[in-house]
Amino acid sequence: MSGYLGYLSSPANDRFAYICKDLKPPAMNVNRKVLTLDEFTIQQLREFPHATGELSSLLRDIGLAAKRVNVEVNKAGLVDILGDAGSVNVQGEDVKKLDVFANDQFTGVLRHGISCAGVASEEIDDFVAFDDEVSKNSKYVCLYDPLDGSGNIDVNVSIGTIFSVYPRLSPRGTAVTREDFLQPGVRQVAAGYIVYGSSTMMVYGTRRGVNGFTLDQSIGEFTLSHPDIKCPEDGRIYSVNHGNFFQYEQAVQDYIQICQRKNKSNGGPYTQRYIGSMVADVHRNLIKGGIFMYPPTIDKPKGKLRLMYECNPFAFIVTIAGGRATNGKIRVLDVEPTELHQRSSLYIGSSKMMDELETCLNPA
Numbered sequence: 001m002s003g004y005l006g007y008l009s010s011p012a013n014d015r016f017a018y019i020c021k022d023l024k025p026p027a028m029n030v031n032r033k034v035l036t037l038d039e040f041t042i043q044q045l046r047e048f049p050h051a052t053g054e055l056s057s058l059l060r061d062i063g064l065a066a067k068r069v070n071v072e073v074n075k076a077g078l079v080d081i082l083g084d085a086g087s088v089n090v091q092g093e094d095v096k097k098l099d100v101f102a103n104d105q106f107t108g109v110l111r112h113g114i115s116c117a118g119v120a121s122e123e124i125d126d127f128v129a130f131d132d133e134v135s136k137n138s139k140y141v142c143l144y145d146p147l148d149g150s151g152n153i154d155v156n157v158s159i160g161t162i163f164s165v166y167p168r169l170s171p172r173g174t175a176v177t178r179e180d181f182l183q184p185g186v187r188q189v190a191a192g193y194i195v196y197g198s199s200t201m202m203v204y205g206t207r208r209g210v211n212g213f214t215l216d217q218s219i220g221e222f223t224l225s226h227p228d229i230k231c232p233e234d235g236r237i238y239s240v241n242h243g244n245f246f247q248y249e250q251a252v253q254d255y256i257q258i259c260q261r262k263n264k265s266n267g268g269p270y271t272q273r274y275i276g277s278m279v280a281d282v283h284r285n286l287i288k289g290g291i292f293m294y295p296p297t298i299d300k301p302k303g304k305l306r307l308m309y310e311c312n313p314f315a316f317i318v319t320i321a322g323g324r325a326t327n328g329k330i331r332v333l334d335v336e337p338t339e340l341h342q343r344s345s346l347y348i349g350s351s352k353m354m355d356e357l358e359t360c361l362n363p364a
Ligand code: P6P
Pocket: 148, 149, 150, 151, 241, 276, 277, 278, 279, 281, 304, 305
C-alpha cells in the first residue's frame, strides 16, 4: 500500500479510517537553518571582504544589550515585588528606573565594544566621548532612545529602543566631537529599533535593506524572522493622536478628515490605530502599510518627537524599505541638525499615503 496513512481508528469503527493514496508524507523540515543575528551579520560581512566588521560588531553589541533590557522589561510587571525605582531589591541592589537601566546597558556594551567612539542618548544631557584608546580609534558614533514609551510599561503596552549609527567625522584616535553627532539623517550607515512586545523583535536597516529578528527565548538569540522588509506602497491605517486634532494646522485636519471619509469606493475604509508608543505604531505600519503622524501642535510647535534618535532612525528604515518620511516641509533625512535633543514633526509611512498627505500639506 503506497501512500500516507491518515487516521487509523479502531477496526470496529472504520468510519475514521482513511488512506490517502499517493500522498507523500510532509517534508519534515527538521533542520531548517534559522540564522541568528550574529550569523546574519557575519554572513553579510563575508559578502564584503573589505569591510572591517566594525558595523557588524556594533549591531551584535546592540543585540546583546537588547536581550538584557528585555529581561528587565518583562519583569517590570513585577515591580511591586522587585521594588520600584529608588528602592533596594532582594539582592540588595538599587532598583533603577527601567529607562535608566536600559541606557546603562546600551552605553555599557558600546563603551566596551570595538566599534563605537561615543554615544548620545535621550537619557543623557550631552554626548559621551569614550576615552579609552580602542574606543577613540573606533569608526562610529551611536545615538539612541534607550526605552521609548516607558510611560506605557505599567499598563503593559509595547515599548522600544531606537538607535542610529553614523560614521564619525573627527579623525580616528581622537575624542569625538559634537559635529560627529550633529549629522543629517541621510548620513546614517545603519538604524534600527527593538520592540518589546508580544514578542521581542530587533529590526535594523543598512543601505542593503531592512531585516527583522525575533528573539527566540529558547536559545536566547535574535533569529531572522522578517528578511528584506518592504513598506507596503499603500495602506489603510492612519496613526495620529486625535486628542490634539484642534491643535493641528488646517492642512493636517483636512488630511485626517480625508482618512475618515475613506470607504470602499475611494480606497478605504481606513482604520485609525494609535498605541502612543512610537516603536509599536511605526513597526505595525512598516509591516502592514500605513501612515504615522506627529504634527506640530499649539503646545509643541516644533513637534514632540526627537529628530536625532526617533525621527531620523525611523526615516532611514522606512525610506530604505520603500516608504517616505518628512517633517511636513522636507525629507526628515535632509534636516541639518543644530542640537542633540531637538524636536521635529514627523509624517512617515507608505508612499501612496504620503502622496495624499502632501496634496494637503503642500497643495500645487
Ligand atoms: P502623545 C512616547 O512618550 C512618545 O515619545 C512616542 O513613543 C509616542 O509616539 C509619542 O510620545 C506619543 O505622544 O502626545 O500622543 O502621547
